[in-house]
Amino acid sequence: MFRRILEKTIFVLYTLMLGFICLAAGVYWNLRDDLPQLPDSLDKINLSLPTEIYSADGEIIKVLGQRHPVNLENISPLFLKAIIAVEDARFYEHSGLDHIGLARALYVNIQRRAVVQGGSTLTQQLAKNLFFSFERDWVRKVKELLVALQMETTFTKDEILEAYANQVYFGSGAYGVEEAAQEYFGKRAQDLNLLQAAMLAGLPNSPNNANPFINPERAMRRTQAVLARMEREGYISREDRERALQTELGLVAPRIESNPNQYFVRFVIDKLADDYGKEFVHYGGLKIYTTLDTRYQQLAHRVVDTHLKHLEKRELKAGLDESLQAALVTLDNRTGAIRALLGGRRYSESQFNRAVSNNRMPGSAFKPIVYMAAMEKLGYHPATVVDDAPTQFPIPGGEPWEPSNFGDKYMGPVILKKALMNSLNAVSAKLVYNLTPRRVIQTARQFGITSPLGDNLSLALGTSGVSPLEMAAAYSVIANQGILNEPYFVQRIEDFRGNVLYQHFFHGVQRFSSKTVYPLLNMMQGVMDEGTGRVVRRLGFHHPAGGKTGTTNDYKDAWFIGFTREYASAVWVGYDNNQPVIDKNGRGLTGSRGAAPIWAYYMEKVLEGKSPVNFPRPEGIHFQKVDTRSGYLPDLMTMETMEVAVREDLNLEKPVLPETEVIPPLPPDREVTTVPTPREDDALPKL
Template identity: 55%
Template sequence: MRVLEFLQKYTVTFVFISGFIVISGLGVTYFQIKDELPRIPKNLRYLNHQPPTEIYSRDGKVLKTLGDRGYMTLDLISPNFQKAIIAVEDSTFYEHHGLDLLAILRAFYKNTVKGKAAEGGSTITQQLAKNLFFSFEKSYERKLKELLMAFQIESTFSKPEILEAYANQIYFGKGAYGVNKASQIYFGKNPSELNLLQSAVLAAIPKSPNKINPINNKEASIHRASYVLQRMVDEGYISETDRSEALKSELNLRATNTKQNPDSYFVDYVLNEMEEMYEKEFIHFGGLKIFTTLDSNMQKAAHDAAKHHVKFLESRMIKEEGQENLEVAVVTVDNQSGAIRVLLGGLDYSKSQFNRAVSNNRMPGSSFKPFVYMSAFENLGYHPGTVIVDEPISLDIPGTTPWEPNNFNDKFKGPVILKEALAKSLNVISAKLMYELSPKRVIKTARKFGIKSPLKNNYSLALGSSGVSALELASAYSVIANLGTYKEPFLVFRVEDYGGNTLYDHFIEKSKRFSEKEIYPLLDMMKGVVENGSGRVVRRVGFDHPAGGKTGTTNDFRDSWFTGFTKNYSTSVWVGFDDNSPLIGPNGRGLTGAHAAAPIWGRYMKKIHKNIKKKEFELPDDVRYEQVNYHNGFFSPKKSKDTMRVALHSGVVLPLKPAGIVAENMKSVKLAQTAQPKKLKIQIKSKKNINAPKRQIPVVASIPKFTPNQENLDTQVWYMLNLKKASLGQSQRVPTGLLVNFLHNTKELAGKGKHRIKRARGNAIDHLYRTMGSLNKQTPNGYSLEKVMTQPEITNFKNNTNH
């Protein structure tokens, strides 16, 4: 405050002394660095005829040419605009000789005394001078050169010439450089026809071209224009009445008349990436050649497939009157390099420039489940043949209402292996895995796949409740196709200057996130989704290459996804409404990822793989295929409708299967839960205990008794009698739940003199005790040995000295 008070009190003296020092210093500096400064052209109009920058697709197509200004002489530019831009950008333009000392001192105070980042203070002449440099960062050295160039420009050209050059080179957003382009894009008129409000709106834009332009944010644009008009009043250019009438007038905004071009979403994203590397003026007017990864033929194929299916959907969907059109996002990543071959952010760029392909505000639904399953493989030692019971559950999470995840069709399959659970997209299984893992573990695994969006630390993440982008999903699924190797997605592989010199050359960034034997079982499970699960629609539309993938549908059918991969490409497709309206079909039912997104994926991938030889995924050396019963996980050499092939790494040994059971009886080798009533509800409660370092053991309600049929009982008894004959590796892999179920459901029979059942129960008890180490220790489902044993068994067991 003391510095400001001093400046205010001694302004004239301070400015005079400062001006003398600055001018003297600039004079000395000029002779020291004059050889480093660019030459001033004889005509300032040359500044606006720099070589254009061109953006190329991978196949050589010019996607966009930047730098076409449409030069206008000052007499063809509205006086309203001339006054507005001077009032807001440089009110002393006609008085200074290139620099505004007060503005510089004000900027110096904020930058030095307050320690803020480099601030302006630039006059119109300085801003014009800056465009001769293409400097990449704000610095005092650049500022000094700007001042010297500003003096040269002021001493060489008249004020009208300087203002004309400036009006033709400033950026107005939406790709418009110069007042002529801006007038055409925003208002559809020549700059000589601009009224007072339109002039103020354009003059307001250069401060923040992307945030203040009237197409992106009309409210912010009018607010800033109001300030511009007030500055015009302050400078005596207009009256207060003129200002009031201007603000009441119609803006008559006309959106850009850009023709439909599916490449535009990709180009926008390229420019966003480039602007993180270089200054905007350098990108647009540096005469660069930007070579991108886009395959224009693939982009067209994606757009055609999306348009075709959306037209079909909208002809059959139930839509409210006035509801907006359905939208689509498609992203394809090249698995070999990480190059983004397709990035389609919507169906019609001329109607909406919002890039849905890179927006992370849409929930992935079941498309997120592969990350949950992979986390279970990593942290719990599970594998595709692990059995989990699909049943109604209620999770009582501290601080929230009970969570009761349900399957899509409100049906439950009982015991099921994980491969079948993913193929059928069973929500309960994913929720159970999440509960056993914890959200933090799953988030950690998702990060290894390259998911960078914020993920909510809650259990509903199991069903894809946190927003991600189509680009993220396509890249993450490519990790699976690449057998555990992550490759950073990229859009630009080379940048050259006007002379053909390379300024940037992309280096492929890759890292091993999972071993091949860890991730191949997941890859095989996702192939199962396409062959026998929720993604089989891609086969129905004629796509026949080896592929894996996953559908995704969110609550109330607001988002529909299909993300999948082949050996060559990974592609993610999203379909939905921008306003989050549900997708409702002609029968009143919601449209899933299988209905809305998968057909687009299938038709598009069929098109781009037309001339590509089919490639199967290589089986790693330490991974093998085994056939199992998908109800109980038993190894099963004979194929039946209840069997499924699973990929297992060398560390997995399947549970022992009863020998001599013929194929017809395979369906009988099911556990007690299969016959439980569908209304059975397991209450899983987690009581908060601040002293407990680990998660509380869930408490499970009693399972209702049922009477097994003789065939089923004989099979289970045989299995238990042969437990001791199993190899060490096999017996160690026997699921605890199988034994607990057997003991629970034969407890009453044990007291009826059934000798074989008593011996079978004895084997099961011995095995469980070796595994659990205690009669009172609870299983993950809340059971203890003591709870499923008879009193005589407990007494005999405790009296046995071997225990």
């Protein structure tokens, strides 16, 4: 019964094949002008399609698919037998289309009720990889078959096999068997033993999942399957297979580039592969023009490495196994272009990209977003007075939450500008309470932050993870006086003929009015000039700028994020294992000591030779000196004044808040959770 069903299935299949061939002939007549012209030698194709990635300054920073072709006689016969056995057992018998192989694949797929085998020949795979890698429709399949048939009539089997072996992708950035042999085993393709040949032959079908560097167990299972197929096809004996499995594989350590551009390059490749597919990126012969400024990237690497070495040698507690790490991102405020993206100290030691990971808390660097929410949604302004005093916030079903300032020191009534300059936790917590965390989250989304944010009061102290890239983008909105330019990393993509496949056109979105943002901008200038970030000025950076420090609970994260008119840069410093960063005297490393010096030295070099550029003041905004305790215009009782940027229609001769501030009771339907209070010590280090 089953045999009869199989015979009918094969008969139907042959009928369909005959119909398909007739259809293909008709399609060929219509598509013949669109088919690529085959050269007189396949070598000319093998060398013509590397993808090149360029920096913004025209430097080639990465080449993908660059092959090192070798002649067939310089490839191990064991590999050639293995690749034929596993990919196209009837390679020397068919003429580009294997009817028996296609029928067998269909039978196996029907039997297992899944697509576990394909019917493409080596020639079809070669045609696909060379000409049609990023087309994804039935027309491509027809073109692929037609070109395969052309190849079979134009070139010998050995020429096709040689071309395939020299261009196929083996994972880990290796194209062609020669490069793969060097990458995985540190030897020439002609010197591969049977076990090594079988492992390489198993990679083209799944170069990432079966990669021995990434998944050695799966790679070995795939190798065993290749050896079994070789035995079944008569290329090796059972004794050969068993002897090979007893052989030492000889896998070498993975080669990892130490070039600091690699963090950005890998980010670009992964993003494009997600959007367009790996075949498009690796096989397309593309020219990818990115936004990276290699001078800025080199500066970032040099400054980060120098400062971290100084901290480890002179200031931090010795004897730790973990190396201090850092991340740095720079955005062009005018466009959103990523000009520098350093994801770690050395790419050769760690490929984890901390610049785009959102696993670290920003601490007090998140407070400008809280203040912006208060000014936009509650009508607060830089001269609004909040009482900086110990306050307990009731938590339903739990103990009250009492956020504390560093050193348990409080200022009493204080205007918002001074509160931000001194990074007062109690004030920020009161703002979030009066706003509700959800309204703060809404404001964070307006700033372009997409990471999950906790709906709790401790959001006031930056207890939800965000990435340095997100924080740089948020601060860029402040520098742009309310305009969000989405960060981007690719300016243009061209195919190998020079046709433009993609072009980025930036357009800013006004997320906040300039009259609302400018007072916050001025407050953040105060942070850098006289507040917790004044170390930047002490270190010699004199361009007009604003910024904010950040230090999280138990000193696990140190941040400094700042902006000039042209650029916004974010710096993070900490340990990957989340242990506190403690100095030799037992003090925690703060944003002002850990991250701000990196920002200052780096930005000073970035802007070297450029004239200072001031931030334009919007119409309807003026500067006014006020009493820092009352928020009113100064009088004879005033002890300290501070200049604030406020709307011209604001009358500062009248109280802006009741004299006694009362925390309203918690609504019964409101749920609030909390985490341990981060404390920030942004005191200026001794220089």
